[in-house]
Amino acid sequence: MSSLSIRPVVTKADTKAFIELAYRLNGNDPNWVAPLRDEEYAKINPKKNGWFSHAEVQLFIAERDRKVVGRISAHLDLLALEMAPEQGFGPGVGFWGMFEAEDQNAAKALINTAEDxxxxxxxxxAVGPMSLSVWEEPGLLTKGYDHPPTVLxxxxxxxxxxxxEGMGYGEVKKLLTYDLDVSKGFPPLINRIVAAGEKNERIRIRCVDKSRFEEEAKLILAILNDAWSDNWGFVPLTQPEIDDVGKKLKPLVFEQLIRIAEYDGEPVAFMVALPDLNEALKPLKGHLLPFGWAKLLWWLRKPKARTARVxxxxxxxxxxxxxxASQLAFMMIEFIRRDxxxxxxVTRGEIGWVLEDNQGMNAIADAIESKINREYLIYAKTL
Structure with missing residues (x-):
């Protein structure tokens, strides 16, 4: 019987094998969208991912007969360790993620290695899968296999x-995404709420100013860190992360799709929508060469996308x-929907992810007649 071995990623060749495995195992799935390889390398590069400024990571690969058959990350987030336990993480909580496996034996060995x-x-x-930060790709898809994911x-x-689950992991949190038809507008009640807000001189819903990108990003970050501070799993975004995320997302920032709400002149709310880059990435199969870069640049000049994600x-x-709060939310949603x-x-919108027990956001999603289309589970296990 062939022997299975697990070893840490050390060399450049190991790193390449770690990255390439996902493309081999998922390449035949019609609903998997191959990420750009440069982005995948950047995600695990401490010099290009600001999250590493407060994290410690070890990557592992599984091999059988000199063939890579699995991968996993094991990592600590120093800011997550400082959280109150009732918010989901806290002292003694570590993570694993970036999980891919060819078979159950490889999966079991990889998770055992991460736990050790x-x-x-x-x-x-141990909490997982968390790939890598809670702000990146948290959770395991458990509903929505029949259609491609949206951007990020x-x-x-x-x-x-x-x-x-066979390794003894139990669900600790469910994340939801909501799908809605944005071509037809919202129910009459929502339209009346928006119309009343438009007549209120104390309310201003404005587009972001991309010429002041850094200033606007700091403003949104300040609202975000305040608004989400009591949420389960919240880990504050740091400046190094903001800098790197800004570089990554700036080409996807379109002023009409990001709104800031002001009340009596004070910024009090925001909403970010992104045209679904995955629609442009899917045909490229993870490659920018030979002509993928030109197609992508052309798309980014003035994207036409069926879907926009919030x-x-x-x-x-x-x-x-x-x-x-609800009125401002409905106004931002409607203004972005129109544009x-x-x-x-755009004919379709996707909102999320949203925590299953976030009553406010789930109520807003219900009010605009959206439906759950994808679910992700985050698991935990006592070590």
Missing amino acids: WLRKKGMNK MAHHQPQYRGWI PLMGVVKRLQASRL SVANFG
Whole structure:
């Protein structure tokens, strides 16, 4: 019987093998969108991913007969260790992620290896999959295998769920994404709420100014870190992360698709929507050469996308229990809906991810008649 071995990623050849495995194992899945290889290398490069400024990571690969058959990351997030345990992480909690496996035996050996690494670091609880940060691709896809993910969302093989749960992992949180038809507008009640807000001189919903990109990004970050601070799994974004995410997302920033809400002149809420880059990436199969770069640049000049995703939205904490918070949310959604349809050809929207127990956001999603289309589970196990 062929022997299976697990070893840490050390060399450039190891790193390439770690990256390439995902393309081999998922390449025949019609709903998997191959990420650009440069982006995948950047994700695990401490010099290009600001998250590493507060993290420690070890990558592992599984081999059988000199063939790579699996991969996993084991990692610590120093800021997550400082969280209150009731918010999901806290002292003693480590993570694993970037998980891919050809078979159950490889999966079991990889997860055991990640757990051993975490134990040696003094951790008593493993949470996963977390690939790598909670702000990147958290959770395992458990519903929505039948359609491609939108930009910055993950797609996984269905068998992974049984393999992970078979290792003694239990669900700790469910993340949802919502699908909606944006071509037809929203229900009459929502339209009346938006119309009333448009007549209120104290409210201003403005587009971001891309010529002041860094200033606007800091403003959104300040609202985000306040709005999300009590959420399960919240780890504050740091400046190195903002700098690197800014570089990555700036080509996808279109002023009409990102709104800031002001009340009495004070910025109190924001909403970010992104045209679905995955629609342009899917035909490239992870390659920019020979002509992929030209196709991508052409698309980014004035993208036409069927779908726009809302990955981030927030209202300052002091307003979250008020009617104003909902009104501002509906106004931003409607303003972006209008512009995405008129100027980008969008007919479908996706909101999320959203925590299953985030009552405010789930109520907003229900009010605009959106439906859950994808679910991701985050698991945990006592070590």
